[in-house]
Amino acid sequence: MEFPKENFSEWYNEVIETAGLVDKRYPVKGMHVWLPYGWQLMRNIDEYFRKVFTEHKHQEVYFPLLIPETEFKKEAEHIEGFENEVYWVTHGGLDPLDVKLVVRPTSETAMYPMFSLWIRSHADLPLRIFQIVNVFRYETKQTRTFIRVREVHFFESHTAHATAEESEEQIKDNIEIWKKVADKLALPYVLVRKTDWDKFPGAAYSIGAETIMPSGRTLQIATIHQYFQNFSKPYGIEYLKEDGTHDYVHQTTFGMSERLVGAIVGIHGDNRGLILPPEIAPIQVVIVPIVNKNKEGILQEARKIENELKELYRVHLDDRDNYTPGYKFYDWELKGVPLRLEIGPRDLEKGQVVLVRRDNFEKMFVSRKEYVDRIGELLKDIQKSMLDKAKNEMEEKIKDVHSIEEIKEHNGIAAVPWCGSEECGHKLEELTEKKIIGVPFEKKKGRCIICGKETDKIAFVAKPY
Amino acid sequence: MEFPKENFSEWYNEVIETAGLVDKRYPVKGMHVWLPYGWQLMRNIDEYFRKVFTEHKHQEVYFPLLIPETEFKKEAEHIEGFENEVYWVTHGGLDPLDVKLVVRPTSETAMYPMFSLWIRSHADLPLRIFQIVNVFRYETKQTRTFIRVREVHFFESHTAHATAEESEEQIKDNIEIWKKVADKLALPYVLVRKTDWDKFPGAAYSIGAETIMPSGRTLQIATIHQYFQNFSKPYGIEYLKEDGTHDYVHQTTFGMSERLVGAIVGIHGDNRGLILPPEIAPIQVVIVPIVNKNKEGILQEARKIENELKELYRVHLDDRDNYTPGYKFYDWELKGVPLRLEIGPRDLEKGQVVLVRRDNFEKMFVSRKEYVDRIGELLKDIQKSMLDKAKNEMEEKIKDVHSIEEIKEHNGIAAVPWCGSEECGHKLEELTEKKIIGVPFEKKKGRCIICGKETDKIAFVAKPY
CATH class of the missing domain: 3.30.110.30 (C-terminal domain of ProRS)
Incomplete structure (x- = not known):
């Protein structure tokens, strides 16, 4: 089965569903069901967020989804930027609520009332937290899976600092974190400072990481915001300085979302379907036994290989009985598994396995003595090749x-x-x-x-x- | 600092906040902020859910939070059971929505319209999925952290089967899973079949796992529901049988929530604070260096110990400068860390460490040659002792x-x-x-x-x- 990528928009919609990432038939426009394979991909990215932000001294928290109207409306630019695109909870059971609740579009207005309770003195600073949550935007523009949706799988970090200098240092550190994330996901990008009329509502300035999709349209895949004291003043987030005076904290945020999955799908895929970066692929190596003869012997060997690999790699043995090897090849190519391992009667005799790269279809015969290490090298090389190729393609589109x-x-x-x-x-x-x-x-x-x-x-x- | 557990309700509220599990000051009643330590505890439990349900052939998915009123109202008993306690989204931006949206109180009515698309023939069965999400109940009764809240951290699994017998088998398997979860969390329980007037709205029957809190009140900490065809008929979830005829699927569900954290807190804690079961404690071993003299030497040794332990256990070195060892002891006791490791000048000389159990305060001097293994044994023993003690206490309360x-x-x-x-x-x-x-x-x-x-x-x- 071929998916011609020339018609990108159609290709994108078709590949996402046939590869089993999401089901778009959920009966609310712009909200989709994450299927097991797609959700595992998203969760692998989340786990990397956890790892890298923890290394960079952030702690994970969880704030409530619903925000009282009274808190939501404290920062003027922020509310102006969001009031046309938030969902409102107005009733509990059959009764109207005393105070309407906003379904979070982002969590500044949920978090900062608490920051004003948590932060008392310079000893409480810096504060660095993050959460991985669902946020909601009542999009009136055309929705598009992962790219413009109404329920968004979202990452947000929030920091508070004693001085403007320290919050500027945090912006630099956020950029360092972003570079690691982009490498992990094999995504090319350019960093830009947003125009004043396009910055985040309430921010002093915003930095966007922009990538270019095969359609030539750009996609903003990460945003880093400098707030300075724009939020700490209306929310009263003050601290006691060492000299005995008080000041408002300086704040930054960093946001990413399921758009990253959209970028991975769009940038790396080809006419056969997805190509997933090994670092975050749900399955890194799929084992396809070729069982035209000596079925039991081959299956036994395939299971042995699975056991040899599974401590080191995310591996899956496709031992489905009712499908041909050819069908399985197409199926896992569609799902973008970086490396396929074939084992058939001839390979068994020769003490070898066949390895096929998803990114360039290169086929290799590798001895059983060295195949475990070879797979590790190949996964690294695929990751690097994917990023290099994507970077080159992107550079050609900047003119x-x-x-x-x-x-x-x-x-x-x-x-x-x-x-x-x-x-x-x-x-x-x-x-x-x-x-x-x-x-x-x-x-x-x-x-x-x-x-x-x-x-x-x-x-x-x-x-x- | 002592927290007298005799006054259980006060003890519970105080320990939860002082131990840093949640902050209840969020400005919506019944919704709390999960702080890093509490959220890590909850996420450790979630990770166990993922492990055990995957082993039992379930796949993880994610369904949207918002459910159209039209889908929500398809099963009569279900809507009757929930309509007084759901939150309604009525507006997107400033405009009223054409179809009102329910903020999910549970996901039957979000999932089953999709099941009717996914399930076509007997080859699609059994279907077993789960998700870990936030659900919402507009509670009118008094709220209580983890126990009765308005935003609930929730686990739900949903299965569909060809026959009633197979769905009954699934109920048995759910009970097996529950036993593993209860062991992992060191929670005693009794299984009961709920009365007809207390079963889940729409279920044929419901099974509850009930524990007893120190107050003598019972707490339902898991529910397993048999639906048979009660939902598959209104939602049209039909499949083609091998004999060419059609039938509706038979369904079960299994639900658990942050109540498990409430049970762990209430059942195991004492006058010093939390006692967390080693299997799910965010920190299993806390290292407290006793630095009255030879500060650098001791700290260096403590770091060495941290390195020796961290591959095997979740370990934390408390190297805070501005607190006494005594303060640190109380702090980690309050947070319920199962095992404390002390290392001071005398221990360094003697080639030993001091180990102190949180559950019974037993103090042991253990040689550096055997302390790594000894810690493993002790964590196992603490886990077992906690469960045994809790079981005995519970049995005494059943009369x-x-x-x-x-x-x-x-x-x-x-x-x-x-x-x-x-x-x-x-x-x-x-x-x-x-x-x-x-x-x-x-x-x-x-x-x-x-x-x-x-x-x-x-x-x-x-x-x-």
């Missing part, structure tokens, strides 16, 4: 352009000089019918494409999801 | 009684002969101002305490939480 027409025509990120003014920015977006997804950190001299003023700022203009 | 007055006076479970009729059952509950929490599986001859008819049924009468 310096010099006219409005070129920006409109370019499929990907168009890099153009921009003076940085909101006026020119809005005009640029209007003329191109695209968006400034942000400003990269690298500077480059030029003249603003709108007003002609000298500038060292670049605008990344694209069509985002 | 055969012979009069209404005795039932009213007994603090715990009163076991009385009951004919099984709803009429006598209701009368028994009215007269005693208690509830029949269920009928145990063991039979015993007697005469119904209400009507005097001969019976082999026993009613367990108690005051449940």
Whole structure:
């Protein structure tokens, strides 16, 4: 079965469902059922979040889903940014509630009333927590699995610091964490500072990690926000300084979501289906016994191989009776398992196994003496190749352009000089019918494409999801 | 610091917060913030659920939180049982929704519309799935942390089978799973069949695992439900049989929640605070260096010990500078860490460590040659002792009684002969101002305490939480 990736949108929808990641037929638009294979993939990513954020001194917590309207409405920009897209719980049983409850779209307004109780003095700082939860957005735009959904599997970390400098250090550390996550997921990206009219509601500034999907549209897959004292003031999060005076804390956040799965699916897949990065694949090696003859002997050997591998790798033996090897090959290719191990009568005789890479279909005959180590090397190499390939493809889609027409025509990120003014920015977006997804950190001299003023700022203009 | 357990209700509330399990000050009644230590405990229990249910052939999934009113209202008894205690989402942004959404109180009505799409033929059966989620009940009774809350951390498994016999087999397997969970958590319990007026809304019958808290009140800590075809008919979950005809599937469910944490806290704790079963304790061994002299040498040794232990046990080195060993002892006792390891100058000289059990405060001097293995033995022994002690205490609270007055006076479970009729059952509950929490599986001859008819049924009468 082939899934032509040229028509990306169709390919994406079809592969997600046939590979068994989710079922979209749930009777509420924009909410899907995570099937076992897809949920395992998501949970592997979650486990990595836990690991890396713990190493970076964060602690995991869980805050309630429902937020009282009174708390939700304390920060003006925040409520303005969210009030059109939150779900409201208005009734408990048959009775209207005294105070309406917001179904969390993100947890600032749930957490910060508690921060104001927890943080008393400088000894309580820094505070670094994270949670992995479901958040909700009443999307009015077209929904798309993993990318724009109404119930979102979400990661959020929140930190509080004594000084602005320390919260700026945390932003740097968040970027370091992000680099590790992107490597683990084999995702290429560019970091940009969002425009003021596109930053997180309530933030001083926002940084986005943007990737480019095969359609040429960009996808924001992580956001890091600097709040400084924007939330600590309305929520009264004050601490006693060593000199006896009080100050408000400085805060940052970091958010990621199931969009990461969407990016993995879109960026790495091919005409046969998914290709999953070995580091987070639910199954790293699938064993397919070729049982045209000596069935019991082969199956026994396959089980032995499974046992030899399972301490080291996530391995699955496909011993289904009623399917041909060829059917199984296609099935596991569709599901994106990085490495296939075949064992048949000839291999048994020769003391070898057959290994087939999912990313480039390379086929290798490897002796039983060395196959365990070889698999480890191959998984590493697949991970690296996937990331390198994706990086190259992404770089090709980022292009310096010099006219409005070129920006409109370019499929990907168009890099153009921009003076940085909101006026020119809005005009640029209007003329191109695209968006400034942000400003990269690298500077480059030029003249603003709108007003002609000298500038060292670049605008990344694209069509985002 | 002492927490007198005689006043159980006060003790319970105080220990939960001072030990750092949750913060109850969240501004919605009945919803609490899980703090890092409490959340780690809950997640250790979740991980065990994942392990044991996977071993018993279940797959993990995730279904949406919000359920359309139209699906929610398909099974009459179910909606009648829940409509007074669900939260309703009525608005998205500023607009009323076309179809109101229920915030899941449990997931039958979210899952079964999908089951009817997934299950086509006998080859699709049995289907066994589970999910670990947050569910919501608009409780009007007094809330109590972990025990009666409005947002509940919840485990639910759902199975579908071809025949009634197979779904009965599943109930037996669920009971086997429950026994493993109870052992892991060191919780004593009795299994009872719930009365018809107390079973799960929509179930053919329900089985409860009931434990007794130190207050003498019972706590239902697991429920297993047999639905047979009660849900498959309204939701149209039909399959093609081998003989070419169609039939509706037979279903079971199994539910557990954060109540398990409440039971662990209440049953095992003492005047010093929590006592956590080693199998699920976030920290199994806490290392407290005694640094009155040779501070650097001792700390270095403590780190060495941490390294020697951390591959085998969940270990934490308390190297906080600004606290005395005595303070640390109390702190970790409060948090219920099963084993404390002390290392001081004298121990360093003698090549030994000091081990202190949390459950009975036994203090042991153990040579550095054998301490690693000894810790393993001790953790096993603590786990066993805790369960044995709890079982004995529970058995003492179950009493055969012979009069209404005795039932009213007994603090715990009163076991009385009951004919099984709803009429006598209701009368028994009215007269005693208690509830029949269920009928145990063991039979015993007697005469119904209400009507005097001969019976082999026993009613367990108690005051449940």
